[in-house]
Amino acid sequence: MKFSTYEDWQFDARDKDERAGAVRWRQEEESSRYDYRTIRLRLEELREVRSTRDPRQLMFYYDEGIHGNTGGMGTPSLYRQASTGTKQLISDYIHELAGGLEQLAEVDSATFSRERKLDFFRRVQQAFGRSALMLSGAGSLGPFHLGVSSALWEQGVLPEIVSGASAGAITAAILCTHRDDELTELLQPERLRQTFTTLFDHEQQHRSDQLSADDVREIIETWIPDMTFGDAYEHTGRYLNVSVSPSEVHQQSRTLNPVISPNVYIKETLMATSAVPGVLPPVRLAARSYTGRRIPYVKSRQWVDGSVTDDLPRARLRRVYGCNFFITSQANPMVLWALQDPNASDPISQAVNIGQSAYKEWCRATYPFAMRAVRNIYPVNVMTRMWFGVMTQDYTADVNIIPRKRFLDPTRVLAKLPPEQSMSLVEEGRNASWRHLERISNCTLVGRRLHHIIEGLETPAS
Numbered sequence: 001m002k003f004s005t006y007e008d009w010q011f012d013a014r015d016k017d018e019r020a021g022a023v024r025w026r027q028e029e030e031s032s033r034y035d036y037r038t039i040r041l042r043l044e045e046l047r048e049v050r051s052t053r054d055p056r057q058l059m060f061y062y063d064e065g066i067h068g069n070t071g072g073m074g075t076p077s078l079y080r081q082a083s084t085g086t087k088q089l090i091s092d093y094i095h096e097l098a099g100g101l102e103q104l105a106e107v108d109s110a111t112f113s114r115e116r117k118l119d120f121f122r123r124v125q126q127a128f129g130r131s132a133l134m135l136s137g138a139g140s141l142g143p144f145h146l147g148v149s150s151a152l153w154e155q156g157v158l159p160e161i162v163s164g165a166s167a168g169a170i171t172a173a174i175l176c177t178h179r180d181d182e183l184t185e186l187l188q189p190e191r192l193r194q195t196f197t198t199l200f201d202h203e204q205q206h207r208s209d210q211l212s213a214d215d216v217r218e219i220i221e222t223w224i225p226d227m228t229f230g231d232a233y234e235h236t237g238r239y240l241n242v243s244v245s246p247s248e249v250h251q252q253s254r255t256l257n258p259v260i261s262p263n264v265y266i267k268e269t270l271m272a273t274s275a276v277p278g279v280l281p282p283v284r285l286a287a288r289s290y291t292g293r294r295i296p297y298v299k300s301r302q303w304v305d306g307s308v309t310d311d312l313p314r315a316r317l318r319r320v321y322g323c324n325f326f327i328t329s330q331a332n333p334m335v336l337w338a339l340q341d342p343n344a345s346d347p348i349s350q351a352v353n354i355g356q357s358a359y360k361e362w363c364r365a366t367y368p369f370a371m372r373a374v375r376n377i378y379p380v381n382v383m384t385r386m387w388f389g390v391m392t393q394d395y396t397a398d399v400n401i402i403p404r405k406r407f408l409d410p411t412r413v414l415a416k417l418p419p420e421q422s423m424s425l426v427e428e429g430r431n432a433s434w435r436h437l438e439r440i441s442n443c444t445l446v447g448r449r450l451h452h453i454i455e456g457l458e459t460p461a462s
Contacts, residue, residue, distance in 0.1 A: 147429020
């Protein structure tokens with residue numbers, strides 16, 4: 001059943017939970033799926049400490065240890081029993097943690113200086129970890145990412161760290177180059193429909209039905225302002241991360257972002273990550289020089305589709321930002337058909353997961369021998385490297401938002417979709433996100449609260 005709003009979906013889900021007994025399950029603390037005794041004890045301790053109004057004692061509580069999976073409370077199966085949340089004990093504890101942080105943030109500067117507060121909250125953020133949204137390569141399914149992003153945005157749970165590859169990078173760039181007020185307008189359904197109509201009205205276009213480099217450039221020009229990665233962060237406070245793959249054999253993929261490559265221009269990077277090998281030409285990147293000129297970035301290198309080597313760059317996001325909770329909008333047509341829930345408990349899914357893991361390990365083991373066999377045969381060596389890159393990647397995360405329709409005609413992967421089909425994919429993304437929102441909200445609440453506190457302390461009112 002499809003719903004037009006999250007509120008409608010939520011009303012129906014609560015009704016189903018009531019009839020299935022899931023509401024009663026939420027109120028019962030006991031479960032073998034997590035250490036409820038530890039969570040209850042920690043909650044009682046935190047409430048007691050907060051009641052004393054002693055900031056030093058409260059700081060000590062957080063210094064004892066805080067992370068998102070205390071007592072196993074982040075276990076995925078705890079969010080499958082009920083559509084509208086998890087154990088009330090877990091929700092209470094998470095909200096109490098967030099409330100305690102707010103309580104400390106409000107302590108007057110005579111007790112704790114701004115510098116001491118900043119040091120404390122940054123340490124807590126490092127210990128707790130951060131969240132990231134990863135948008136996969138998607139081909140013609142790209143509008144699905146807009147729907148997912150829109151749903152997260154509307155509910156206030158969109159992470160400030162966003163990565164994207166290929167079509168996913170364009171959506172990531174939309175999120176990270178527009179301020180909150182700008183996104184409110186851009187993500188309106190009527191505004192999206194108008195944009196899709198302008199871009200892909202077949203009656204007004206005389207080109208083929210397949211996307212060309214000119215079409216991709218037009219999409220980027222329509223959606224993305226001319227900014228560097230550093231400019232985008234300064235403008236929005238969100239960290240844009242874009243994966244690109246080298247067109248040469250002996251080079252490594254990169255994830256460009258405001259930390260590592262602040263002076264690189266976003267538009268050229270999006271053209272590069274959208275350059276499907278064998279279909280669209282490789283692209284040279286551009287950067288802003290110290291004099292303000294647009295110059296080549298690593299001018300000896302050309303780059304292609306980022307999804308072929310690093311569709312979901314979780315390792316790099318961990319290293320750069322300390323991320324430990326990942327949400328993915330997975331719409332990569334190359335892998336959707338075989339994608340399984342890594343946390344599924346049914347025997348068939350588990351067997352498929354084991355088989356896929358074994359196949360990946362076989363690919364990793366045979367890769368050096370395959371590359372040695374074709375090392376002098378260009379471009380076979382390049383295509384071989386990319387094929388192994390696709391086969392050996394991990395395409396899942398902590399939360400996986402996936403379209404219901406997983407099969408796409410390979411000849412339509414880069415097709416220009418009519419506006420109504422694009423809008424249908426947007427709605428599909430929104431609907432697919434709703435059942436995950438309670439878990440995302442719970443698991444990211446403390447991280448979001450820390451982010452806002454630190455942001456406020458770093459930019460005090462003048």
